[in-house]
Every structure is written in C-alpha cells, then in structure tokens.
Amino acid sequence: MxxxxxxxxxxxxxxxxAGSLSAAARQLGLAQPTLGRQIAALERSLGVTLFERAGRSLLPTEAARQLGAHAREMGQAAARLMLAATAQSEAIEGQVRVAASDAVAxxxxxxxxxxxxxxxxxITVDVVASNSISDLTRREADIAIRxxxxTEPELIGRRMPDDHAGLFATGAYLDSIGRPRTGAELAKRAEFIGFLDFGGEANRLLAAELTARGVPMTPTQFARSTEGAVAWEWVRRGLGVGVMQLAVAAATPEVEPVLPEVVQIPIPVWLVTHREVRTSRRIRLVFDVLAEALAQLPGGPTRA
Structure with a gap:
C-alpha cells in the first residue's frame, strides 16, 4: 500500500x-473529473473500494466510513496547526478571507x-461570497458576517447593530402596477422575486414574514426565484418587487422602498472569527475595520 x-x-x-462528487467539487473549487480521479487514486493507493455507484449517486462503503472518521481527525489537526501558525503572525500583511452573503459582498x-x-x-482580502454559513473552524474563512x-465554543462573535429588510422596486415598475397603497393591493398586483433554495424553505419563511406584516402572500406568488445577488439585480432592472437588507438597498439608488411603514423585518448581524486567529494582527485589523463599518451602515428601521 x-x-x-x-x-x-x-x-x-x-x-x-457533501454527499456527491458535484457538490464536493464545488466545495473544493475543483472540476468534477479532477475530484473523481483523486478518489480513484486514493482507492488504488489504499487498495480498497470507497464508493459504489447507485444510479447517479455515490454510496460510501464501510471502508470509506471508517477511513472518514480518521480523515476528519487529520483535518481537524491540520486546521489547528494552521490556526496556531496564523496566530503567531505579527506582520500586518498577508491574506485574510472574509465570508459574507453574495448581496453584502x-x-x-x-x-x-x-x-x-x-x-x-x-493586506489582501479575499471575499467568500456565499449564502451558506462558512465553517471558520475549518478555515473556510478567517472572519464571517453572519x-x-x-454557538461553536471556539468562535467569538461581536453583535453589531441590527440591519432591517424591506420591500423594494424601481419607480418605473411601481408606476406600471399603479403604486399600490396597501399590503393587500401590493400582494394582488405585484410580481415578487424570491430566493432560490431547492427545498423552498426560504420563500415559505419570506411569505410568512410578509403576511404577518400586512402583505398576504403564499410561497407560490414568488414568480421568479434565484440567488440573492442575482435576485437583487433583477429588482434593480425592474422585473418585480424584492426583499433586501436596507444596507444593500442604500447602495442601490435605482430602487425605492415599497410600503416602508408596513414592512420592516429585523435582521441580526454578527461579526465572527476564531478565538486563535483573533490574536493575529492582520486579522484583528480587518475585524476591527469591518466592525466599524457595520456599526455605521444605514440599516436601522425606516420611518413612515
């Protein structure tokens, strides 16, 4: 062997x-055939079969499950080594990875x-633009805006002032639907742009939030759904009404708030990093600059 x-x-x-080659390839930033070759090479070097194909799915063998436990221990040890090395760095230079949602990024x-x-x-800041929660303990990022x-004991978080979300659209789109004055009118006339998730949970939660605030909706009323930054671009291009954080909307002059006195959804904001990397001067500097910027964002509740 x-x-x-x-x-x-x-x-x-x-x-x-990840449960599949395609999802794992996206996570690692590799092409799927490259990842498949790596798995095949590992099977050859170890002399065992790690996965069996069932249709389009990969099923791990018992050998894969047992080796996976040891691989996790190795990964955790490697992450601890990198964290310790980063914490020893006193130079205010180098790379810092910041994770945030695609719209915030x-x-x-x-x-x-x-x-x-x-x-x-x-300092070189690499931004990980993703709507999933990055794992700081595995060094997918050094700092995350969550x-x-x-809840992880090895992480520390600073609670920032809450942002708020509201409904937005272009003036031209609102003119085209007669500028509804009530939530019921808006729900009846407008086309809403939602967020793509394959279980539909995002739009179910969003519909419930809007209904509770006077815009009676069902998840099926989101005529178009896509990723956050793309959905916001569609709103900016006048394709419908969308929900967005006020901090993002403030940086988008083409849109205007829709029924701001009715829809104001509070959004907690946490700035998070690992306890060990917090002792790195470059990461501490980026953390403090981000904290100052987030504290000044125009995300407080609007006034009618």
Missing part, C-alpha cells in the same frame, strides 16, 4: 460530507475594502 496523498484524503472527506463590502487598502496596503449567533 502506497502512502496516501493528503489532497486525496481531503477529497474523500469532502465527498463524504457585492454592495456593502467594496467601500470597506477600499478603506482597508488605504490603512493596510499589505445573521445568527455563533
């Missing part, structure tokens, strides 16, 4: 956790990144 390549072990762990972070360039030219309080 040959010594296993660490990249191949990471590939095994990713497939076990596209519309809120650019001025923050410009400011960081001015105060710390040696909307839920962190």
């Amino acid at each position: 040959d010594a296993a390549d660490w990249n191949h072990i990471k590939a095994l762990l990713a497939v076990l956790e 596209a519309h809120v972070l650019p001025p923050v990144l410009r400011h960081l360039r001015q105060v710390a030219a040696g 909307h839920v309080q962190p």
Whole structure:
C-alpha cells in the first residue's frame, strides 16, 4: 500500500460530507473529473473500494466510513496547526478571507475594502461570497458576517447593530402596477422575486414574514426565484418587487422602498472569527475595520 496523498484524503472527506462528487467539487473549487480521479487514486493507493455507484449517486462503503472518521481527525489537526501558525503572525500583511452573503459582498463590502487598502496596503482580502454559513473552524474563512449567533465554543462573535429588510422596486415598475397603497393591493398586483433554495424553505419563511406584516402572500406568488445577488439585480432592472437588507438597498439608488411603514423585518448581524486567529494582527485589523463599518451602515428601521 502506497502512502496516501493528503489532497486525496481531503477529497474523500469532502465527498463524504457533501454527499456527491458535484457538490464536493464545488466545495473544493475543483472540476468534477479532477475530484473523481483523486478518489480513484486514493482507492488504488489504499487498495480498497470507497464508493459504489447507485444510479447517479455515490454510496460510501464501510471502508470509506471508517477511513472518514480518521480523515476528519487529520483535518481537524491540520486546521489547528494552521490556526496556531496564523496566530503567531505579527506582520500586518498577508491574506485574510472574509465570508459574507453574495448581496453584502457585492454592495456593502467594496467601500470597506477600499478603506482597508488605504490603512493596510499589505493586506489582501479575499471575499467568500456565499449564502451558506462558512465553517471558520475549518478555515473556510478567517472572519464571517453572519445573521445568527455563533454557538461553536471556539468562535467569538461581536453583535453589531441590527440591519432591517424591506420591500423594494424601481419607480418605473411601481408606476406600471399603479403604486399600490396597501399590503393587500401590493400582494394582488405585484410580481415578487424570491430566493432560490431547492427545498423552498426560504420563500415559505419570506411569505410568512410578509403576511404577518400586512402583505398576504403564499410561497407560490414568488414568480421568479434565484440567488440573492442575482435576485437583487433583477429588482434593480425592474422585473418585480424584492426583499433586501436596507444596507444593500442604500447602495442601490435605482430602487425605492415599497410600503416602508408596513414592512420592516429585523435582521441580526454578527461579526465572527476564531478565538486563535483573533490574536493575529492582520486579522484583528480587518475585524476591527469591518466592525466599524457595520456599526455605521444605514440599516436601522425606516420611518413612515
């Protein structure tokens, strides 16, 4: 049996956790055939079968499940090593990875990144734009902007002022539907742009929130659904009414609030990092700059 390549072990762990080659390839930033070759190479080096195909799915064998437990331990040890090394860094230069939703990454972070360039030219900020919660303990990011309080004991979070979400559309679109004056009129006349998730939970929750605030809706009334940043671009292009954080809407002059006195949905904001990397000067600097920027965002509740 040959010594296993660490990249191949990471590939095994990713497939076990993601449940499919395609999802694991996206997580690792690899092409699916490349990931498949890594799994095949690991099977050859270990002399065992790790996955069996059932239609279009991959089913892990007992060998894969047993090896997966050891691979997780190796991954955790590697993450601890990297965290310890990062914490020892005293130079205010190098890379810092910040995770945020795609809409926040596209519309809120650019001025923050410009400011960081001015105060710390040696720091390179890579933004992980994703609507899933990045795993800071596995170094998918150094800092994350989250909307839920962190529960992992190794993470620390700073509660920022709440943002709020509201309904927005272009003036031209509102004119085209007669500028509804009540939530019931809006629900009847407008075309709503929702968020794509394959279980439909996002639009069910959104419909419930809007109904509770006087816009009686069902999930099926979201005529178009897509990812957050794309959905917002559709709103900006006049395709319908969408829900967005006020901080993002404030950076988009083409839209205007719709029934702001009716719809104001509070959104908690947490700035999160790992306890160990918080001792790194460059990560601490980026954390503090982000905290200052988030505290000044125009996300408070609007007034009628």
